[in-house]
Amino acid sequence: MNNLPEDCIAKILSLTTPRDVCRLSAVSRIFSSAADSDDVWNHFLPSEFPAGFAAPEGLPTRKRLFFSLVDNPLLLLHDPPHLVSF
Template identity: 40%
Template sequence: MSTSPPRQRIDTEMQDCRTLAPDCLEPIISFTSPLDACRWSVVSRSFNDVARSNAVWVKSLPSDYQNLVPASRSTFPLKDLYLSLCDHPVLIEDGRKDLGTIWADYPINARGLCQYKE
């Protein structure tokens, strides 16, 4: 019984990974940081489509983000809205935090479980 060379096996595994259905990819990517979601987008077209989806980016925004956003930005894709808010922060929690500090307070560990800091 012959085994595949390591490089060929890795290429095959990556090909299998790139063909995952968006329904499988979306929950995985949505539990990563916004930066990691952007990194995932270069893997393949299907990863890019999922990484740009609103379902992934809504989890990166505050739950009341609609109240923070001017009407002119309300129709942006949520990824664009997130990036725009990072470039032009809106202070939240009585001016103590902006959107860029949210992920610093709620990091995701390797298993995808939230570790909340007190």
């Protein structure tokens, strides 16, 4: 599987679970790199989450944003789109 392009591995990983992605990141360097891809972690964010949302400083990747939201949920309000922490 290490002969597959990284974007293909990322697509496969995005079809699993966050837990599986973290486990599979230990398989090889290419899996680790694919597991850090924003494309993978975008699949685990809520579908109504704004695609162009700029993550708060200190959360430069979608992976970090995902784990931050697990620990600190946010409420997404739609009109106008903005996030409210609670």
